[in-house]
Amino acid sequence: MKIKAAVCRAPNTQLDIETLDLEEPRDTEILVRVVATGICHTDIVVRDGLLPTPQPVVLGHEGAGVVEKIGKAVSKVAVGDHVVMTFNSCGHCPSCLEQASSYCYEFFPRNFFATRADGSSALSRNGEPVHGNFFGQSSFASHALCHERNIVKVSQEVPLELLGPLACGVQTGAGAVINALKVTAGKSFAVFGTGSVGLSAIMAARVVGATTIVAVDVNPDRLDFARTIGATHVINSRDGGASEQLVELTGGGLHYALDTTGLAPVIREAALSLAPRGTCGVLGASPPGSEIVLDEVHFMSGGRRLVGIVEGESNPDVFIPKLVELYRQGRFPFDKMVKFYAFDDINEAIHDSEIGKTIKPILRIG
Known part of the structure; x- marks a missing residue:
């Protein structure tokens, strides 16, 4: 045809x-x-x-x-x-x-x-x-x-x-929160990068009941938009010191962080934002051969975790209809x-x- x-x-x-x-x-x-x-x-x-x-x-x-x-x-x-x-x-x-x-x-x-x-x-x-x-x-x-x-x-x-x-994009961000990181009610969560993936993650964090939801970006318009869909706090990282601000905001660090940028300095910042036993998910794509540099003492001594995530670790036959229903209910x-x-x-x-x-x-x- x-x-x-x-x-x-x-x-x-x-x-x-x-x-x-x-x-x-x-x-x-x-x-x-x-x-x-x-x-x-x-x-x-x-x-x-x-x-x-x-x-x-x-x-x-x-x-x-x-x-x-x-x-x-x-x-x-x-x-x-x-x-x-x-x-x-x-x-x-x-x-x-x-x-x-x-x-x-x-x-x-x-x-x-x-x-x-x-x-x-x-x-x-x-x-x-x-x-x-x-x-x-x-x-x-x-x-x-x-x-x-x-x-x-x-x-x-x-x-x-x-x-x-x-x-893809929405499933990736929402699935990272719900399926991969398994963020639960009362926890703290920050996303680095507020494109469609990061904003989907914010909506999902609100769905699961996270009480501190932080959007980190350099675009003030995106940060303003993030507030309208569930972010409780925003940080413009152009001003520097995002990890220090997040540790202060949460009183010791985040339970969960998610990088959507694929940029090594941003991933390092996200990892430095974690509380002991906190987890940072990485889903932003970088060129082959890209490397991530972490503070080994900070990472190891606090039992912190770094995990790669693809397509939100979703079973699409289950997860996509779930997102459709959450949207239909006005929750996503x-x-x-x-x-x-x-x-x-x-x-x-x-x-x-x-x-x-x-x-x-x-x-x-x-």
């Missing part, structure tokens, strides 16, 4: 809206008519060639849509279901078998190589292959092929066009950080995200 897609053909260039050919779904594949898709920082990093995803490629990995066709081996969803497409996984490695698919042994090839497992692509233009299957979907398109491993059925009582970001207002754009305005949406004008852009496609 003919589809409309945004194609990345070279690093650091704008995406081109093109008409592509999409193959019929194979026995294990699912054809989704994309209604809307979020734009994530990872899409921008890959566009700029900072990760080894081949080009030309159709990116997009926060897709929401309606199932139009299923392969004969598919039983998880049916035609007409409302779905969100999330990260892909193999389903048979030790992590997947233990319901920890975000740590799939094949996570990188299944999500970043932009081919099927056999190396093929379902996308082409006039016979020229175009890489697809990015995060098992390539949802910067009117239609996408995905898999049972990365499709989640969602309620039809909630606007479908809003739900795409739950697939992630819609407040969303701005919608027309599909043809994808490059404007990406630019607005890069300069911080928009927290979470969503492209209306369908």
Whole structure:
């Protein structure tokens, strides 16, 4: 079939809206008519060639849509279901078998190589292959092929066009708090970086009952926004001394800290903010080979912990519907950080995200 897609053909260039050919779904594949898709920082990093995803490629990995066709081996969803497409996984490695698919042994090839497992692509233009299957979907398109491993059925009582970001950015931040760090009522929590991931973490900390919720950033507008969704305190780290302020604020240090920036000096600051036995989660992506330097005596003597987190350690089939229900109840207002754009305005949406004008852009496609 003919589809409309945004194609990345070279690093650091704008995406081109093109008409592509999409193959019929194979026995294990699912054809989704994309209604809307979020734009994530990872899409921008890959566009700029900072990760080894081949080009030309159709990116997009926060897709929401309606199932139009299923392969004969598919039983998880049916035609007409409302779905969100999330990260892909193999389903048979030790992590997947233990319901920890975000740590799939094949996570990188299944999500970043932009081919099927056999190396093929379902996308082409006039016979020229175009890489697809990015995060098992390539949802910067009117239609996408995905898999049972990365499709989640969602309620039809909630606007479908809003739900795409739950697939990655929102799931990552909220899941880091609820699933990975397991923040509980009465505890203190700070997030370093208030993009969509960090702000999702703040909303989740409020859901679980943390009583001290601190947003740390250099953008005063983002800090003001953080207060409206659950932050009890804010710190502008441009003024320096964030760790000292946090230790003073909490009377000895944080129970939990979360870094969303991937910057080594910020991670060090987050670790220095911890109380004895405190835990710092790290989920911001850095270039391969990046190193983190900690104060070893401070880290060891207080029994402090540093933990890496991918996709919020979520089981998407369970966690995404949970977030939808929290939103429906008015307890997780992630819609407040969303701005919608027309599909043809994808490059404007990406630019607005890069300069911080928009927290979470969503492209209306369908």
